[in-house]
Amino acid sequence: MLTRLHRIAGLTVDYAAFRSLNFWHWRHHVHASTEDEVIAYGDQWLPVSTEEYYRQPQGRCPLAELPVQGGKPQRITFPSPHPCDRPENNRVGMDVFLSRPWDEAPVMIFMHGFMSASDTGYHLWCRLMNQRGVNAIFLHLPYHYSRRPAGYVSGELAISADLTRLAEGIRQAVKELRLIIDSLKTAEPPRSASLA
Structure with a gap:
């Protein structure tokens, strides 16, 4: 039962994360x-x-200064x-x-x-x-x-x-x-x- 709840929670979070990414990218019509x-x-x-x-x-990082x-x-x-x-x-x-x-x-x-x-x-x-x-x-x-x-x-x-x-x-x-x-x-x- 607990494994099934974890799976459902994981799928829900993944879905929400990818939908929000789609929203942000849709605003600017990001090149695919x-x-x-x-x-x-x-x-x-x-x-x-x-x-x-x-x-x-070659590059320079000014940390030492x-x-x-x-x-x-x-x-x-x-x-x-x-x-x-x-x-x-x-x-x-x-x-x-x-x-x-x-x-x-x-x-x-x-x-x-x-x-x-x-x-x-x-x-x-x-x-x-x-x-x-x-x-x-x-x-x-x-x-x-x-x-x-x-x-x-x-x-x-x-x-x-x-x-x-x-x-x-x-x-x-x-x-x-x-x-x-x-x-x-x-x-x-x-x-x-x-x-x-």
Whole structure:
């Protein structure tokens, strides 16, 4: 009986989620990829290794230059190493909670959920990490928060029937995260801390 209720609840939530996505996309008549477009995109990348597909092009992330601000959030932006179809989305945005110098505290990177509407909870988690001796970064994923094109809801373009945009958005996020991690490696933060 309980399994059947879970199944019904899951189907109801899935139905509501996908209907709401349809509503958001219907407002702007979002392009839906054709079968030929998806096949062409797949054929383009099929012979390429995963490492090559996500290879990070040259880029610069200015994390090392930030002054310690006692955990107050500092918004930084920089050009994405992998531009996509919307100019607003092509600048990486993140809120950095730097309570100690990079080489004195480990770092935790927070990434939000799909179509996340508020950063309040994420900022709270970042502050809690600071109190426990961990620097924190809240990363704005493609098409969300500071990267949201005008007239769209945060994340509306991240997942849609435009499968090429979806794949390129994921690729963009992975490349940006790699760039951030490489930037942090040069600052040599410790790998762990005692979270008292």
